[in-house]
Amino acid sequence: MDFESPDVEKDFPGLYASETGRKSNESDFSDGGDHEKPSKKDLLGRRKDKKESKKDRGYAALEGESSPEEDTDTKSPSKNKKTKSFKFPTKSKEKREKSRDKEKVLEDPAKHKELNEKEKKKEKEREKEREKEKKGKEKKEKLKEKDKEKEEKAKFKLESKEKLKDDKKEKVKEKEKDKVKEKEKDKVKEKEKDKVKEKEKDKVKEKDKDKKDKKLTKMPSTVTSGVPFEEIFTLGVALPIFGVPLQQSVERSRCHDDTALPLVVRDSIDYLQAHGLKSNQIYRTEPDKIKLQQLRKLFTDRGPTFPYHWDVPVACAMLKTFISELPDSILTQELHGQFEQATAMAEPQREATMMALISKLPACNHSLLGWLMRHFESVVANEQTNHVNIQTIATAMGPALNMSLNLLTYFITKADKLFPEVRLTKYVPPLLSIPADFPETANEISEELRKQESLLNQIHAEMHAGFITSARDQQLWEAQRIVTQLKRKLRSVQKSVEPNAAPVQQASVEEKQEDEPIRRNSQPSEPFTTEVEAKISQTVSDAFRGSKESPNTSDPTFPVEFEDNFDFKPVETKEITETDISTEQVKEKPKFTEKELKVLRLQLENAEYLQLKSLLQAKINSEQFEIVKLRSHVALKNKQEGNIQASKENKENYTPEEQELRQKLIKENAMLEQKRLSLVNQIFQERVACIQLKIELAMKEIMSKS
Amino acid sequence: MSKKPAAQPTLHKVIMVGSGGVGKSALTLQFMYDEFVEDYEPTKADSYRKKVVLDGEEVQIDILDTAGQEDYAAIRDNYFRSGEGFLCVFSITEPESFDATQEFREQILRVKNDENIPFLLVGNKSDLGDKRRVPLDACRERAAHWQVPYVETSAKTRDNVDKVRHATAPPPPYHSTIQNAYFSPKHLKIFKKNGHSHVNAYRSNSI
Numbered sequence: 010m011d012f013e014s015p016d017v018e019k020d021f022p023g024l025y026a027s028e029t030g031r032k033s034n035e036s037d038f039s040d041g042g043d044h045e046k047p048s049k050k051d052l053l054g055r056r057k058d059k060k061e062s063k064k065d066r067g068y069a070a071l072e073g074e075s076s077p078e079e080d081t082d083t084k085s086p087s088k089n090k091k092t093k094s095f096k097f098p099t100k101s102k103e104k105r106e107k108s109r110d111k112e113k114v115l116e117d118p119a120k121h122k123e124l125n126e127k128e129k130k131k132e133k134e135r136e137k138e139r140e141k142e143k144k145g146k147e148k149k150e151k152l153k154e155k156d157k158e159k160e161e162k163a164k165f166k167l168e169s170k171e172k173l174k175d176d177k178k179e180k181v182k183e184k185e186k187d188k189v190k191e192k193e194k195d196k197v198k199e200k201e202k203d204k205v206k207e208k209e210k211d212k213v214k215e216k217d218k219d220k221k222d223k224k225l226t227k228m229p230s231t232v233t234s235g236v237p238f239e240e241i242f243t244l245g246v247a248l249p250i251f252g253v254p255l256q257q258s259v260e261r262s263r264c265h266d267d268t269a270l271p272l273v274v275r276d277s278i279d280y281l282q283a284h285g286l287k288s289n290q291i292y293r294t295e296p297d298k299i300k301l302q303q304l305r306k307l308f309t310d311r312g313p314t315f316p317y318h319w320d321v322p323v324a325c326a327m328l329k330t331f332i333s334e335l336p337d338s339i340l341t342q343e344l345h346g347q348f349e350q351a352t353a354m355a356e357p358q359r360e361a362t363m364m365a366l367i368s369k370l371p372a373c374n375h376s377l378l379g380w381l382m383r384h385f386e387s388v389v390a391n392e393q394t395n396h397v398n399i400q401t402i403a404t405a406m407g408p409a410l411n412m413s414l415n416l417l418t419y420f421i422t423k424a425d426k427l428f429p430e431v432r433l434t435k436y437v438p439p440l441l442s443i444p445a446d447f448p449e450t451a452n453e454i455s456e457e458l459r460k461q462e463s464l465l466n467q468i469h470a471e472m473h474a475g476f477i478t479s480a481r482d483q484q485l486w487e488a489q490r491i492v493t494q495l496k497r498k499l500r501s502v503q504k505s506v507e508p509n510a511a512p513v514q515q516a517s518v519e520e521k522q523e524d525e526p527i528r529r530n531s532q533p534s535e536p537f538t539t540e541v542e543a544k545i546s547q548t549v550s551d552a553f554r555g556s557k558e559s560p561n562t563s564d565p566t567f568p569v570e571f572e573d574n575f576d577f578k579p580v581e582t583k584e585i586t587e588t589d590i591s592t593e594q595v596k597e598k599p600k601f602t603e604k605e606l607k608v609l610r611l612q613l614e615n616a617e618y619l620q621l622k623s624l625l626q627a628k629i630n631s632e633q634f635e636i637v638k639l640r641s642h643v644a645l646k647n648k649q650e651g652n653i654q655a656s657k658e659n660k661e662n663y664t665p666e667e668q669e670l671r672q673k674l675i676k677e678n679a680m681l682e683q684k685r686l687s688l689v690n691q692i693f694q695e696r697v698a699c700i701q702l703k704i705e706l707a708m709k710e711i712m713s714k715s
Numbered sequence: 716m717s718k719k720p721a722a723q724p725t726l727h728k729v730i731m732v733g734s735g736g737v738g739k740s741a742l743t744l745q746f747m748y749d750e751f752v753e754d755y756e757p758t759k760a761d762s763y764r765k766k767v768v769l770d771g772e773e774v775q776i777d778i779l780d781t782a783g784q785e786d787y788a789a790i791r792d793n794y795f796r797s798g799e800g801f802l803c804v805f806s807i808t809e810p811e812s813f814d815a816t817q818e819f820r821e822q823i824l825r826v827k828n829d830e831n832i833p834f835l836l837v838g839n840k841s842d843l844g845d846k847r848r849v850p851l852d853a854c855r856e857r858a859a860h861w862q863v864p865y866v867e868t869s870a871k872t873r874d875n876v877d878k879v880r881h882a883t884a885p886p887p888p889y890h891s892t893i894q895n896a897y898f899s900p901k902h903l904k905i906f907k908k909n910g911h912s913h914v915n916a917y918r919s920n921s922i
Contacts, residue, residue: 469789469790469793472793473789473793477793477796479797482793482796482797485793485794485797486728486762486777486779486794486797489760489761489762489779489794490762490763490764490777492761492762493761493762493763496761
């Protein structure tokens with residue numbers, strides 16, 4: 010397991026340095042994979058026995074017995090120390106454990122318990138590690154703060170210290186507050202974890218089963234090995250996707266194309282839509298339990314699935330399992346009753362109420378419900394071939410959904426009205442690499458870009474949750490590189506579309522917003538001016554919001570904004586892209602539609618705005634320079650007039666000169682602000698004039714061409 | 716862990732750090748693609764891969780261009796862990812960015828816990844000599860204090876960009892990593908050919 014030890018140590022140096030006992034523990038941890046091997050063998054050897062003793066009951070009994078122990082352990086962290094020096098169980102330990110299990114008649118379950126305990130301990134160790142990481146991070150933050158303070162002090166010795174100090178204090182206070190909040194959050198999270206633990210334990214057991222299953226069926230299930238075993242095991246156990254609130258499940262296993270569905274649901278529906286609609290097995294036949302377990306494990310471990318993992322009954326059962334294990338109703342606790350009541354209403358009223366209720370659902374619930382109902386709708390639509398009607402679905406899924414037949418019937422029959430925005434599209438996961446023939450259209454690039462960024466965010470989230478392995482690091486860099494690649498591609502596509510505006514084309518909304526913090530960084534000593542600057546840049550970005558949309562006709566990163574502002578329908582957006590890509594197309598057409606005129610107008614506007622932008626940028630720069638000058642003036646005057654001792658030591662008292670200077674500075678700044686505001690006003694006026702001119706030009710151009 | 720099957724080129728990870736607007740991205744793009752981008756657009760994070768020949772051996776270099784802004788500090792940390800060499804960039808026209816290098820250095824040392832981590836101090840924008848506000852002596856002094864090489868570059872004129880390789884030698888094999896990050900780009904799209912297969916080999920190797 011050479012992928013574990015060297016990295017972990019490097020990554021969290023402070024941790025291990027402080028706790029020397031950690032080392033031995035670490036080696037234990039990295040040996041984890043070895044633990045598994047004998048256990049697997051054991052399992053294999055005892056497969057038959059288990060079957061005889063009816064595994065399910067055996068597990069259930071075990072669970073009840075082992076849970077109290079675990080609870081006490083997790084509640085008192087001091088106890089963890091005992092398990093810390095946990096080593097590979099020796100024979101004597103086995104004996105001890107066996108003697109503890111005296112009441113157990115069967116040897117088999119005793120060994121099982123032992124296994125479970127091993128796993129639990131490992132889990133605890135991991136948790137401990139995570140806790141330490143958190144502590145380490147907090148320490149780092151504190152250190153950072155101190156450093157910052159020191160640096161700030163050094164930087165601004167010459168400047169008026171009073172204000173600065175206050176600011177600093179405030180900042181520190183805020184940071185501390187944040188920290189406290191974070192700690193609280195962590196606590197809450199841990200509590201949640203404890204709650205979830207019970208379920209996790211189940212999963213551990215299931216995994217044991219699964220391992221056995223794999224050996225039984227000899228399916229090539231090593232496909233999960235995209236990620237090292239140890240790693241997926243941890244992630245699957247600590248962040249399960251079954252039996253947790255829907256929101257969590259979606260976050261942990263998301264579809265990267267903005268559908269708020271857990272991957273397992275999406276894949277199941279995808280499969281059924283593709284292969285199940287005409288099948289007479291759909292929502293009718295019992296699944297192969299082994300296959301189902303296997304699939305479930307794959308999803309839990311975030312491993313990839315392949316067609317041979319799937320068949321129609323398994324997909325149905327997967328869907329059903331996921332839904333029935335959700336802790337809360339799909340319709341949410343609060344609204345469930347209201348939904349049921351609404352079914353009894355008379356028609357016009359009923360639909361309105363339903364719509365209102367549906368709109369109240371959280372996004373992920375809404376999405377899941379919509380997808381399910383649209384899916385059922387299409388299943389029932391094929392009743393002639395698959396012989397499934399609403400009654401059949403209600404029988405199969407009713408208990409899991411916990412809905413009355415009436416409500417379900419209503420949802421299915423009205424699915425297209427209730428969820429008009431849901432389209433059952435097949436999920437295409439983010440690419441693992443960009444193929445040479447990747448489409449060069451802006452739409453497709455940015456669609457993929459969004460997926461990759463979503464994936465990247467998930468990796469970051471998992472890493473922040475403490476799951477840091479070299480494999481994930483690798484994945485992170487890969488995804489990051491793909492994102493970079495796509496961004497470059499997108500840029501070059503955009504450039505080729507509008508060569509005139511090329512140099513400034515890259516300006517995005519983001520840039521505007523991010524200019525601000527930079528300036529802040531460079532002049533943290535003058536909150537007043539930065540405020541002004543912030544205002545300015547805000548106004549500037551406001552001024553350009555309109556312009557930014559127009560160049561982005563070919564940049565679907567902001568399609569929503571685009572549509573919002575211009576009331577374009579998707580079809581029109583497409584058209585725009587087309588015209589963007591080949592303006593020749595426009596020329597060929599004898600007559601111009603209103604839309605095309607609009608497009609041309611927007612394009613021209615865009616160029617104008619970009620010019621304006623650089624102008625403004627220059628102005629902002631000169632303003633900045635002025636501020637720097639003023640600052641040095643003030644510093645000089647302070648030195649000349651004020652007695653240095655007073656300014657350095659008697660910080661609490663303002664000398665009249667200083668007071669005066671401060672007043673002066675404030676006045677100057679106020680004047681600056683006015684100056685700037687008037688500038689901005691002028692620029693606005695210019696802008697309006699420019700737009701009008703450009704529009705006129707565009708119109709003339711068009712007229713002459715046609 | 717760093718040992719890869721013979722068929723796969725070795726992979727080194729280099730990370731660019733420094734305050735916002737000092738020219739990390741400009742440097743990176745100059746190394747990667749021989750281009751200079753005039754406009755400023757803050758980076759969140761960008762990663763590039765490049766294949767270079769080093770001591771007769773073909774190696775791959777991953778260059779990560781990080782965000783200078785504090786807003787993305789959390790993301791940055793995830794990358795620091797796997798970085799093998801660091802280029803700490805500041806602008807010679809901006810004393811604040813020079814001061815910030817101290818913080819970056821400390822941050823990196825905290826994460827990596829290794830004083831000898833390959834590290835290069837880079838003063839960028841050397842083409843703006845008339846606006847210089849960080850004296851050369853101060854830069855050299857800091858580099859000497861840290862016992863790291865110092866180099867002044869200009870992403871715009873490509874000045875010294877190739878010279879960086881002569882900068883002196885931190886302990887191998889990493890010195891070559893850093894230096895090669897600066898090699899003039901000859902191979903452009905390695906990723907498509909090797910990126911994916913490389914990962915698989917790496918994974919199966921570690922299992």
